[in-house]
Amino acid sequence: MNQSDRDQRATTGDPVRRATMRDVAALSGVSIKTVSRVINGVSTVSDDLRDRVTRAITQLDFQPNLAASSLRRTDGATRQIALLLEDVANPFSATLSRAVENVAREHDTLVFAGSLDEEPQRELELVRAATLHRVDGIIIVPAAPDHGYLHREIRTGTPVVFVDRPPRGLAADAVLATNTEGAREAVLHLADHGHTEIAFLGDESSITTVGERLTGFRRALAERGLPERPDRVALDLPDPGTAARAVAAMLDSAHPPTALFTAQNLVTIGAIQTLQARGLHHDVAVVGFDDFPMADLLAPRVTVVAQDVMRIGTLAVQRLFERITGDDGAPREERVPTTLIARGSGEIPPPAG
Amino acid sequence: MNQSDRDQRATTGDPVRRATMRDVAALSGVSIKTVSRVINGVSTVSDDLRDRVTRAITQLDFQPNLAASSLRRTDGATRQIALLLEDVANPFSATLSRAVENVAREHDTLVFAGSLDEEPQRELELVRAATLHRVDGIIIVPAAPDHGYLHREIRTGTPVVFVDRPPRGLAADAVLATNTEGAREAVLHLADHGHTEIAFLGDESSITTVGERLTGFRRALAERGLPERPDRVALDLPDPGTAARAVAAMLDSAHPPTALFTAQNLVTIGAIQTLQARGLHHDVAVVGFDDFPMADLLAPRVTVVAQDVMRIGTLAVQRLFERITGDDGAPREERVPTTLIARGSGEIPPPAG
């Protein structure tokens, strides 16, 4: 959009100018500074003046300009933070968003939410937009392969907290799930129900969590003395459709798996689609990483390794506000444990014989 | 600052001051005004100066302060809008959020997302927070019973677009679904499959959409000459648990319904929970208002009247930017049609005899 577009803001009826501190000062017969004192709750104002100012504020419906305030303030706080997610529309991101909002609210802070869509370029753009707006801090589920570029932001006073995936090329706070352990638990669960032919299906291998979950898968196989077959590992399945086809291909192979560990939400859904389409949903075991809506209304109900997303988000935003309020300790990585929820699909035994 | 100060800062990670236009001007040997011209892409700058300025900007990693800029600008645009939702974590809101983000991005505008939780008080607080931040506009799924208070905001140049529910006590733009028609279609669908005992289950009756959907329900009954029984209408079911109990109560009554029209997402889910718990999910027909994830993986697959949420969100944000860029026409109400998606649960016939 060009400049003239915005300049032509037309006006229905009389455009009403917003009241400023000067208007309030004039109406109440005090100086601007006294108005400022009242607004900011500084005690050194006599009751009489405070009353007059308060009345004028109400009468004029004065609303202080936060941007002007923070421009002048020593701390420069803008009371806004940025939350950069994979996609605001997916349940993981949306839940994270809610957790962040809840804590931000306590700090009178608004939250910019944005989607990166796993695109590094988008991450750079949104981080830049956030700094142009001088946000007080950034929470990010990163998409970029390297975060060295953020060092400058952190040094100039914009703290950054990573969520779900650790920073690379940068020391910064991070709140992550116990991916390896969770995946390991899922696969042990399948093995303990008698499965020896277990497949791994994951989304884009560039994402750190996928690697960690694959490690957990392998560790569990090794612990149970099960061999890993290359054709039992499918990666880079970004959506349910792709995942569904990968499952179909495995089922069509000479040695189809009897159990699936689906390392992400959408992959789980794709797998279920294929199993249902083939009428195998009561025959092939499935454990998914990350819970999802309706998992307990499907037939069979879906066994998952659930992440505590609210807790992850809450820890992240709390850490961010610690930084914003001056904490300058060494960066910390926190791991939030997962929980295996056995609902049925993960307890299906392998076919007899 | 001497050299040792500098070294100490480097090691302790003390905050580095951000470069300003003045720094850029000093380094490139031009006036601040020329830097401003370069930043804003004004053409009246010689190539030579533009080059020097551009180099200085890169060298200093200068990032213009958007808040300072809009404070001074004639139009005062801050390039941020507020999106006030029922709850950022629910799928309807999350999808809306994504639609708004997509269009906002084209306008170099960030989106504040906030949750009202159906609490009028929260609405007032968040609208106030948004105006303190001087957002360029507000998109709202309202919770308050009256919106007269917004008249002032609109007059002072902050346009407001309503989504999902119309404004009350205020003339403003709105983008809504065809609730009455959609509900009517759902109930006619059930009637046309032979049902005469159809129940209505809806969430909080204070919400406008619930009333419209109930009207559609009644209209369909009337059209088919079916009587409306008071015990077949349950309202104020804010969550799946409450809805589940309401369904259970109806099933336990002397004349249980053979078909359910669930007027909202969470109500549909609660109804399915009860039907599954009683093993009746293949016997009682269900049509839900609003689609939901996994609806086509359940058994039976769930027939719904789907809203085109992306389209609703896109129309709303487009309307908002029209207002922001000067449109001062009369407020418009747009209705986005729903689509009945027959998947199975809505085509279950009533029990024979």
Add this chain to the structure above:
DNA sequence: TTGAAAGCGCTACCAC
């Protein structure tokens, strides 16, 4: 306790 003046970072206006 109160207020005058300076200035945050930037753009508008008007000189040259």
Add this chain to the structure above:
DNA sequence: GTGGTAGCGCTTTCAA
């Protein structure tokens, strides 16, 4: 084409 000056709405410093 370029730059000086004023000022956006507010807080800070310092004097009264």
